[in-house]
Amino acid sequence: MSLKLFFAPGACSFVPHAMLELAGVPFEPVMVKLHKGEQRSAEYLAMNPRGQVPVLVDDGEVITQIVAILLHLDAKFPQAGILPASGLARTRALSTLAWMNNTVHPTFTHVFMPQRFTDDEGAQKIIRAFAANSYKGLLGEIEAMAAQGAPWLCGEVPCALDAYALTLLRWGGYAGIDPTTLPATWALAQRFAALPAVARVIERERLQLNVYQPAH
Numbered sequence: 528m529s530l531k532l533f534f535a536p537g538a539c540s541f542v543p544h545a546m547l548e549l550a551g552v553p554f555e556p557v558m559v560k561l562h563k564g565e566q567r568s569a570e571y572l573a574m575n576p577r578g579q580v581p582v583l584v585d586d587g588e589v590i591t592q593i594v595a596i597l598l599h600l601d602a603k604f605p606q607a608g609i610l611p612a613s614g615l616a617r618t619r620a621l622s623t624l625a626w627m628n629n630t631v632h633p634t635f636t637h638v639f640m641p642q643r644f645t646d647d648e649g650a651q652k653i654i655r656a657f658a659a660n661s662y663k664g665l666l667g668e669i670e671a672m673a674a675q676g677a678p679w680l681c682g683e684v685p686c687a688l689d690a691y692a693l694t695l696l697r698w699g700g701y702a703g704i705d706p707t708t709l710p711a712t713w714a715l716a717q718r719f720a721a722l723p724a725v726a727r728v729i730e731r732e733r734l735q736l737n738v739y740q741p742a743h
């Protein structure tokens with residue numbers, strides 16, 4: 528069995544990256560430097576024509592999309608607790624995962640890369656400000672989940688939702704959102720980051736947890 532994960536530091540690929548390390552299975556992490564455009568190299572596009580991370584390569588089979596990658600890993604390593612095993616807990620976790628991936632994540636894309644949505648620089652500023660405000664509201668929803676103190680978002684064991692919550696909260700710093708104003712999520716992210724397996728990923732990605740920059 529060979530597993531390879533293509534990831535970029537601080538990107539959404541942190542979610543499968545953390546879960547692979549938590550699962551304690553051998554895998555090869557391959558860094559893709561998005562700021563250098565490596566995701567648009569001919570070699571990378573031949574593997575993933577969408578030019579995005581994460582990509583999981585399992586025995587030569589290319590798998591894209593966080594939700595699909597996590598479900599694939601969960602089926603392969605059921606002991607890792609990537610998602611709750613069954614029942615309503617699993618359904619609810621999948622519902623939150625889908626929402627993080629299809630709503631919260633693309634809202635941040637509008638903050639971080641408004642140029643992907645219009646060429647007009649004035650309109651880009653408006654998109655960025657509007658999306659940053661929406662993003663704050665969405666992080667508020669995650670804060671309400673974290674405040675339930677389960678202690679992890681799926682219950683008794685750390686799961687993929689905790690990894691996504693950490694990533695989304697961290698990104699909030701770039702949107703002018705101070706993570707300490709979301710105390711339950713901030714505490715959750717710090718606890719998750721302190722797990723030895725996750726700490727290894729943070730070290731490999733050289734991540735700083737709080738990247739808050741006040742808006743100017």
Ligand SMILES: N[C@@H](CCC(=O)N[C@@H](CS)C(=O)NCC(=O)O)C(=O)O
Nearest residue numbers: 538539561578579580581592593594
């Ligand atoms: N829906 C995709 C989103 C992947 C995505 O947005 N990846 C970003 C990083 S967080 C990326 O690779 N961006 C590089 C680019 O668009 O050039 C998934 O779930 O995997």
